[in-house]
Amino acid sequence: MSATLTRDDLLRAYRTMRTIREFEERLHVEFATGEIPGFVHLYAGEEASATGVCLHLRPDDRIASTHRGHGHCIAKGMEVAPMMAEIYGKKTGICGGKGGSMHVADLDVGMMGANGIVGGGGPLICGAALAAKMKGTDGVGVCFFGDGASNQGMILEAMNLATVWRLPALFVAENNGYAEATSSKYSVACDNIADRAGGFGMPGVIVDGHDFFAVHEAAGEAIARARAGGGPTLLEVKLNRYYGHFEGDQQTYRATDEVKRIRETRDCLMLFTRRVSSAGLLDLAELEAIDRDVAAQIDAAVVAAKAAPKPTAADLLTDVYVEYA
Template identity: 50%
Template structure:
């Protein structure tokens, strides 16, 4: 990692955290319609993986997709307007928080269906291979989705066809309110990879450097024609499954509960001469300004016209 990459990583992690903290505040004030699922605490996963991707690489996301979208380069202004249901949003206000997408950035969409991304990412992998492109598709999913049938179908099919797909499990320890330990017959999700003849890697999902190293190897493997990889990132979500969740199942003793991946990377970058204290402070300030600007953009955007109900539909 060089200094430029470190700056991008720290900038992105701060933008994700600030965006989500602002969304938390706005939702509580009634400024955001619908459901909101926040990514605070998981910044290292999206940032670590996306630090190695380009616009021509594809990702599929989850209902907790803001962090993925920001790290993939989706427009902050358009994202904020979208979750506010405004006309200038990335989906013209029709998708909201759970369906943020920007195809030009390779973000194939957040998904309100648990495990909904497996088929999309596998299909994207087929498309990339058939077009002879040197790119990859990444499927992000939670530990709850690992117990859905789509998980097994997606990994099995990707392995059979030797596709350039990377499956990234964000194990935040709770599938809504059910613990992974209770719901999974296997201790880890990563160990299931052997059933599908692919590597299964378990990493500290609060450590962006460790996530990035694992993703780098998986991307190189995919581009060398060696097929898919399953990466399990052990992480933690600061807030509930959704905004308004009382989080009764959580305790202060939960693994990773007292960690902040953004602060941990700041310390790492300074200690390794990748950032100075002053540079880190500047990045934090710029990220907060960018989010404040996005909020202003969303607030100034108009509500969609009623006629828009008849646009962007198939029939």
């Protein structure tokens, strides 16, 4: 267990993972009512990745996400109430109801946005990392992407550029085994996405994405290296998503009971709880209190989102162009 983790860090990590899980599980239920517009891609099962990485980040550090971005948003510090309102397409949403699930963002906390373009976060993070380097802030940029995006040219170009310019960047490949419905065993030529790091002259590291502590330790080393001027790292996090590629996906491409088996034996929240409680670091009662508090917070966010007004016709042409004072 990482020696750098304090008791407060452990409580924060658990609260973040539980908030992501509760947020996503509730969206799974609410989406079925037909009240949420557009597409929704859930992050449940992958909580240890976003949390393990983002626990090392400051508000001025930047991350870029994927279409499966809610977990990254929460881990980077976004509030769940305006996030929920955004997903419901309401005016009180963090983006005024105009972004929805796939384009939710909050630059105030360094979240550059979920992204409907597969692999679209790579160039954004190169820009953010270059800005930090030029300003001398020792800030970092983190690009989350999936196994499908690992084959996209812009991700490969971004990794090459990050090494050429020695940018303070971290590329996190969240390999959940499926690019939509296509197994990564079929679509990715090498055994591990991290093996590609050598072609770009950067370290490549593989971790078990069900283990928060493994992710936290590996991410910490990579981020510290980036802050110190050592350049980028490719971190492959092997994990699983519990729901389909999108809400409504029946997952017929997965083996019978595959998800059930993973939930029962490799769930990141279960493993975290077992480890900290057996080591006497946190009491189960403390974690159960967090569970109740988070559940109430999500309930309130859903109620507020449903009651909030929708954008009006007058809002249609706002937020289109940058306005300078």
